[in-house]
Amino acid sequence: MTNIKTYDIARYLYKKRIPVLPRIFSRLTRVLYSCEIPYTADIHTSVKFAHKGLGVVIGHDTSIGKNTKILQNVTIGGRNGVRANPIIGENVLIGANSSILGKVIVGDNAQIGAHALVLSDVPANETFVGIPAKSTKKL
Template sequence: MAKNPLDRVMDAVATVREDLAAAHRRDPAATDDLAILLTSPGLHAIWTHRVAHRLWARGARLPALVLAQGARSVTGVEIHPGARIGRRFFIDHGMGVVVGETAEVGDDVMLYHGVTLGGRSMDRVKRHPTVESGVTIGAGARVLGPVVLGEGAQVGANAVVVKDVPAGATAVGIPATVRAGGAHPDVQMDPAIWI
Protein backbone atom coordinates (compact mmCIF):
# COMPACT_ATOMS: atom_id res chain seq x y z
CA MET A 1 0.00 0.00 0.00
CA ALA A 2 1.38 3.42 -0.99
CA LYS A 3 1.99 5.96 1.74
CA ASN A 4 0.03 9.16 1.73
CA PRO A 5 1.94 12.42 1.10
CA LEU A 6 1.89 13.47 4.77
CA ASP A 7 3.45 10.15 5.82
CA ARG A 8 6.19 10.58 3.20
CA VAL A 9 6.94 14.09 4.48
CA MET A 10 7.06 12.85 8.07
CA ASP A 11 9.43 10.03 7.03
CA ALA A 12 11.70 12.56 5.29
CA VAL A 13 11.74 14.81 8.36
CA ALA A 14 12.58 11.82 10.59
CA THR A 15 15.44 10.86 8.26
CA VAL A 16 16.86 14.41 8.32
CA ARG A 17 16.69 14.42 12.13
CA GLU A 18 18.44 11.05 12.23
CA ASP A 19 21.18 12.37 9.91
CA LEU A 20 21.64 15.49 12.04
CA ALA A 21 21.98 13.33 15.16
CA ALA A 22 24.58 11.20 13.36
CA ALA A 23 26.53 14.36 12.46
CA HIS A 24 26.51 15.43 16.12
CA ARG A 25 27.82 12.01 17.20
CA ARG A 26 30.63 11.90 14.65
CA ASP A 27 31.79 15.50 14.28
CA PRO A 28 32.86 17.48 17.36
CA ALA A 29 32.56 20.70 15.32
CA ALA A 30 28.86 19.95 14.65
CA THR A 31 27.20 21.86 17.46
CA ASP A 32 24.21 23.58 15.90
CA ASP A 33 21.48 21.84 13.87
CA LEU A 34 20.78 24.86 11.70
CA ALA A 35 24.45 25.33 10.83
CA ILE A 36 24.81 21.63 9.99
CA LEU A 37 21.61 21.68 7.95
CA LEU A 38 22.79 24.65 5.89
CA THR A 39 26.52 23.98 5.56
CA SER A 40 27.27 20.24 5.53
CA PRO A 41 28.21 19.15 2.00
CA GLY A 42 28.26 15.51 3.05
CA LEU A 43 24.66 15.67 4.24
CA HIS A 44 23.58 17.65 1.18
CA ALA A 45 25.17 14.97 -1.01
CA ILE A 46 23.42 12.08 0.74
CA TRP A 47 20.06 13.84 0.79
CA THR A 48 20.35 14.49 -2.94
CA HIS A 49 21.49 10.91 -3.49
CA ARG A 50 18.36 9.57 -1.82
CA VAL A 51 16.19 11.44 -4.33
CA ALA A 52 18.41 10.45 -7.27
CA HIS A 53 18.41 6.81 -6.14
CA ARG A 54 14.61 6.74 -6.09
CA LEU A 55 14.55 8.13 -9.63
CA TRP A 56 17.15 5.54 -10.70
CA ALA A 57 15.16 2.69 -9.15
CA ARG A 58 12.02 3.84 -11.00
CA GLY A 59 13.84 3.80 -14.35
CA ALA A 60 14.30 7.57 -14.66
CA ARG A 61 18.03 7.10 -15.26
CA LEU A 62 18.87 10.34 -17.07
CA PRO A 63 17.16 12.64 -14.52
CA ALA A 64 18.87 10.67 -11.73
CA LEU A 65 22.29 11.13 -13.34
CA VAL A 66 21.67 14.85 -13.96
CA LEU A 67 20.64 15.34 -10.32
CA ALA A 68 23.72 13.42 -9.11
CA GLN A 69 25.95 15.55 -11.35
CA GLY A 70 24.40 18.72 -9.94
CA ALA A 71 25.06 17.52 -6.39
CA ARG A 72 28.66 16.71 -7.35
CA SER A 73 29.14 20.22 -8.73
CA VAL A 74 27.82 21.82 -5.55
CA THR A 75 29.20 19.48 -2.85
CA GLY A 76 32.34 17.92 -4.33
CA VAL A 77 30.86 14.50 -3.50
CA GLU A 78 30.08 12.09 -6.33
CA ILE A 79 27.60 9.35 -5.48
CA HIS A 80 26.26 7.33 -8.40
CA PRO A 81 22.46 7.13 -8.20
CA GLY A 82 22.64 3.34 -8.48
CA ALA A 83 24.64 3.00 -5.24
CA ARG A 84 22.67 1.62 -2.29
CA ILE A 85 23.30 3.50 0.94
CA GLY A 86 21.96 2.81 4.42
CA ARG A 87 20.80 5.05 7.23
CA ARG A 88 22.83 7.56 9.22
CA PHE A 89 25.56 7.67 6.56
CA PHE A 90 27.94 10.53 7.31
CA ILE A 91 30.63 12.10 5.14
CA ASP A 92 32.90 14.45 7.09
CA HIS A 93 34.17 17.36 4.93
CA GLY A 94 33.15 15.52 1.78
CA MET A 95 35.33 16.97 -0.93
CA GLY A 96 36.58 14.35 -3.37
CA VAL A 97 34.44 11.43 -2.16
CA VAL A 98 33.41 9.01 -4.93
CA VAL A 99 30.89 6.17 -4.49
CA GLY A 100 30.44 3.92 -7.52
CA GLU A 101 27.29 2.53 -9.11
CA THR A 102 27.29 -0.95 -7.58
CA ALA A 103 28.56 0.08 -4.14
CA GLU A 104 26.49 -1.07 -1.18
CA VAL A 105 26.84 0.80 2.10
CA GLY A 106 25.27 -0.29 5.39
CA ASP A 107 23.98 1.80 8.28
CA ASP A 108 26.11 4.08 10.49
CA VAL A 109 29.02 4.27 8.04
CA MET A 110 31.40 7.24 8.13
CA LEU A 111 33.67 8.41 5.32
CA TYR A 112 36.23 11.18 5.50
CA HIS A 113 37.19 13.40 2.57
CA GLY A 114 38.84 11.96 -0.51
CA VAL A 115 37.51 8.41 -0.05
CA THR A 116 36.84 6.35 -3.18
CA LEU A 117 34.58 3.31 -3.27
CA GLY A 118 35.60 2.39 -6.79
CA GLY A 119 35.51 -0.37 -9.34
CA ARG A 120 38.24 -2.50 -10.87
CA SER A 121 36.32 -3.91 -13.83
CA MET A 122 34.73 -2.54 -16.97
CA ASP A 123 32.20 -5.40 -17.01
CA ARG A 124 28.60 -4.64 -16.06
CA VAL A 125 28.72 -6.72 -12.88
CA LYS A 126 29.02 -6.04 -9.15
CA ARG A 127 32.31 -4.15 -9.36
CA HIS A 128 32.29 -1.81 -6.35
CA PRO A 129 32.75 -2.45 -2.61
CA THR A 130 30.23 -3.63 -0.06
CA VAL A 131 30.68 -1.65 3.15
CA GLU A 132 28.85 -3.24 6.06
CA SER A 133 27.33 -1.31 8.96
CA GLY A 134 29.49 0.64 11.40
CA VAL A 135 32.54 0.99 9.13
CA THR A 136 34.82 4.04 9.25
CA ILE A 137 37.02 4.88 6.25
CA GLY A 138 39.84 7.41 6.72
CA ALA A 139 40.73 10.38 4.54
CA GLY A 140 42.07 9.58 1.09
CA ALA A 141 41.48 5.83 1.34
CA ARG A 142 40.68 3.86 -1.79
CA VAL A 143 38.53 0.74 -1.57
CA LEU A 144 38.56 -0.88 -4.99
CA GLY A 145 36.62 -3.74 -6.50
CA PRO A 146 33.86 -5.97 -5.17
CA VAL A 147 35.54 -6.38 -1.77
CA VAL A 148 33.66 -6.56 1.52
CA LEU A 149 34.49 -4.40 4.54
CA GLY A 150 33.03 -6.33 7.45
CA GLU A 151 30.82 -4.80 10.12
CA GLY A 152 32.69 -2.32 12.33
CA ALA A 153 35.89 -2.46 10.27
CA GLN A 154 38.13 0.58 9.95
CA VAL A 155 40.30 1.67 7.04
CA GLY A 156 43.25 3.95 7.70
CA ALA A 157 43.88 7.22 5.91
CA ASN A 158 45.33 6.80 2.41
CA ALA A 159 45.06 3.00 2.52
CA VAL A 160 44.39 1.11 -0.71
CA VAL A 161 42.08 -1.82 -0.01
CA VAL A 162 41.81 -4.51 -2.70
CA LYS A 163 40.95 -7.51 -0.47
CA ASP A 164 38.17 -8.16 2.04
CA VAL A 165 38.59 -6.74 5.56
CA PRO A 166 37.08 -8.85 8.37
CA ALA A 167 34.49 -7.47 10.76
CA GLY A 168 36.05 -5.36 13.52
CA ALA A 169 39.48 -5.26 11.87
CA THR A 170 41.63 -2.26 10.92
CA ALA A 171 43.26 -2.18 7.49
CA VAL A 172 46.11 0.19 6.69
CA GLY A 173 48.82 0.72 4.09
CA ILE A 174 49.34 0.27 0.36
CA PRO A 175 48.21 -2.35 -0.37
CA ALA A 176 46.19 -2.47 2.83
CA THR A 177 46.90 -5.17 5.38
CA VAL A 178 44.92 -6.01 8.48
CA ARG A 179 46.63 -4.70 11.63
CA ALA A 180 44.06 -5.14 14.36
CA GLY A 181 40.73 -6.68 15.25
CA GLY A 182 39.43 -10.18 15.54
CA ALA A 183 41.11 -11.34 18.77
CA HIS A 184 40.36 -8.08 20.59
CA PRO A 185 37.05 -6.82 19.18
CA ASP A 186 36.48 -4.54 22.20
CA VAL A 187 39.67 -2.57 21.46
CA GLN A 188 39.08 0.27 19.02
CA MET A 189 42.25 0.85 17.04
CA ASP A 190 42.75 4.35 15.63
CA PRO A 191 43.71 3.81 11.97
CA ALA A 192 45.68 7.06 11.97
CA ILE A 193 48.36 5.60 14.25
CA TRP A 194 49.48 3.27 11.45
CA ILE A 195 50.11 6.08 8.96
Protein backbone atom coordinates in the same frame (compact mmCIF):
# COMPACT_ATOMS: atom_id res chain seq x y z
CA MET B 1 20.39 10.88 7.31
CA THR B 2 23.10 11.63 4.75
CA ASN B 3 24.21 15.20 4.36
CA ILE B 4 24.13 14.92 0.57
CA LYS B 5 20.47 15.56 -0.16
CA THR B 6 20.87 15.55 -3.93
CA TYR B 7 21.94 11.89 -3.80
CA ASP B 8 18.87 11.05 -1.72
CA ILE B 9 16.58 12.73 -4.24
CA ALA B 10 18.29 11.09 -7.22
CA ARG B 11 18.12 7.66 -5.57
CA TYR B 12 14.42 8.10 -4.82
CA LEU B 13 13.68 9.10 -8.42
CA TYR B 14 15.77 6.18 -9.71
CA LYS B 15 13.84 3.69 -7.57
CA LYS B 16 10.56 5.16 -8.88
CA ARG B 17 11.89 4.62 -12.44
CA ILE B 18 11.59 8.28 -13.34
CA PRO B 19 13.87 8.93 -16.33
CA VAL B 20 16.40 11.77 -16.80
CA LEU B 21 15.87 13.49 -13.42
CA PRO B 22 18.20 11.15 -11.47
CA ARG B 23 21.03 12.08 -13.87
CA ILE B 24 20.35 15.77 -13.38
CA PHE B 25 20.49 15.42 -9.60
CA SER B 26 23.62 13.27 -9.88
CA ARG B 27 25.34 16.05 -11.82
CA LEU B 28 24.12 18.55 -9.25
CA THR B 29 25.76 16.44 -6.53
CA ARG B 30 29.02 16.65 -8.43
CA VAL B 31 28.83 20.41 -8.85
CA LEU B 32 27.63 21.28 -5.34
CA TYR B 33 29.72 18.83 -3.32
CA SER B 34 32.72 18.05 -5.60
CA CYS B 35 32.04 14.33 -5.33
CA GLU B 36 30.81 11.48 -7.53
CA ILE B 37 28.08 9.49 -5.79
CA PRO B 38 25.90 7.73 -8.37
CA TYR B 39 22.23 7.16 -7.69
CA THR B 40 22.69 3.47 -8.59
CA ALA B 41 24.88 2.93 -5.49
CA ASP B 42 22.98 1.49 -2.53
CA ILE B 43 23.89 3.77 0.37
CA HIS B 44 21.96 3.57 3.63
CA THR B 45 20.40 6.86 4.75
CA SER B 46 22.35 6.82 8.04
CA VAL B 47 25.74 6.97 6.25
CA LYS B 48 27.68 10.14 7.14
CA PHE B 49 29.99 11.95 4.75
CA ALA B 50 32.52 14.19 6.47
CA HIS B 51 32.91 17.61 4.85
CA LYS B 52 29.77 16.96 2.77
CA GLY B 53 31.56 14.20 0.86
CA LEU B 54 34.29 16.44 -0.55
CA GLY B 55 36.26 14.51 -3.15
CA VAL B 56 34.47 11.20 -2.56
CA VAL B 57 34.11 8.88 -5.57
CA ILE B 58 31.83 5.83 -5.30
CA GLY B 59 31.29 3.11 -7.91
CA HIS B 60 27.89 2.44 -9.47
CA ASP B 61 27.09 -0.90 -7.83
CA THR B 62 28.63 -0.23 -4.44
CA SER B 63 26.65 -1.07 -1.31
CA ILE B 64 27.27 0.79 1.97
CA GLY B 65 25.63 -0.31 5.23
CA LYS B 66 24.14 1.80 7.98
CA ASN B 67 26.05 4.04 10.38
CA THR B 68 29.15 4.08 8.19
CA LYS B 69 31.28 7.23 8.22
CA ILE B 70 33.25 8.21 5.11
CA LEU B 71 35.85 10.94 5.35
CA GLN B 72 37.02 13.22 2.54
CA ASN B 73 38.74 12.14 -0.71
CA VAL B 74 37.78 8.46 -0.43
CA THR B 75 37.47 6.23 -3.50
CA ILE B 76 35.23 3.16 -3.36
CA GLY B 77 34.79 1.32 -6.63
CA GLY B 78 35.91 -1.20 -9.23
CA ARG B 79 39.40 -1.60 -10.61
CA ASN B 80 40.98 -2.40 -13.96
CA GLY B 81 37.80 -1.30 -15.73
CA VAL B 82 35.78 -4.12 -14.15
CA ARG B 83 32.49 -3.13 -12.54
CA ALA B 84 32.95 -5.27 -9.45
CA ASN B 85 32.41 -2.86 -6.60
CA PRO B 86 32.92 -3.21 -2.85
CA ILE B 87 30.31 -4.09 -0.26
CA ILE B 88 30.76 -2.09 2.91
CA GLY B 89 29.20 -3.40 6.12
CA GLU B 90 27.63 -1.52 9.01
CA ASN B 91 29.37 0.82 11.46
CA VAL B 92 32.49 1.11 9.30
CA LEU B 93 34.90 4.05 9.46
CA ILE B 94 36.71 4.85 6.21
CA GLY B 95 39.66 7.21 6.72
CA ALA B 96 40.60 10.21 4.60
CA ASN B 97 42.24 9.61 1.21
CA SER B 98 41.78 5.85 1.38
CA SER B 99 40.76 3.64 -1.54
CA ILE B 100 38.71 0.45 -1.48
CA LEU B 101 38.94 -1.14 -4.91
CA GLY B 102 37.52 -4.24 -6.55
CA LYS B 103 35.13 -6.92 -5.37
CA VAL B 104 35.97 -6.43 -1.70
CA ILE B 105 33.80 -7.04 1.35
CA VAL B 106 34.42 -4.84 4.37
CA GLY B 107 32.92 -6.42 7.50
CA ASP B 108 30.84 -4.74 10.17
CA ASN B 109 32.62 -2.47 12.68
CA ALA B 110 35.81 -2.42 10.61
CA GLN B 111 38.09 0.61 10.32
CA ILE B 112 40.10 1.64 7.29
CA GLY B 113 43.01 3.94 8.11
CA ALA B 114 43.81 7.16 6.28
CA HIS B 115 45.64 6.68 2.95
CA ALA B 116 45.01 2.90 3.02
CA LEU B 117 44.67 0.94 -0.23
CA VAL B 118 42.25 -1.93 0.35
CA LEU B 119 42.42 -4.66 -2.31
CA SER B 120 41.25 -7.66 -0.27
CA ASP B 121 38.43 -8.46 2.14
CA VAL B 122 38.45 -6.81 5.56
CA PRO B 123 37.07 -9.04 8.34
CA ALA B 124 34.56 -7.63 10.82
CA ASN B 125 35.95 -5.74 13.83
CA GLU B 126 39.42 -5.24 12.35
CA THR B 127 41.49 -2.20 11.45
CA PHE B 128 43.33 -2.14 8.13
CA VAL B 129 46.13 0.31 7.30
CA GLY B 130 48.88 0.72 4.72
CA ILE B 131 49.52 0.19 1.03
CA PRO B 132 48.32 -2.42 0.37
CA ALA B 133 46.18 -2.44 3.51
CA LYS B 134 46.78 -5.13 6.10
CA SER B 135 45.32 -5.86 9.51
CA THR B 136 46.96 -4.08 12.42
CA LYS B 137 46.91 -7.42 14.28
CA LYS B 138 49.53 -8.77 11.87
CA LEU B 139 51.82 -5.72 11.79
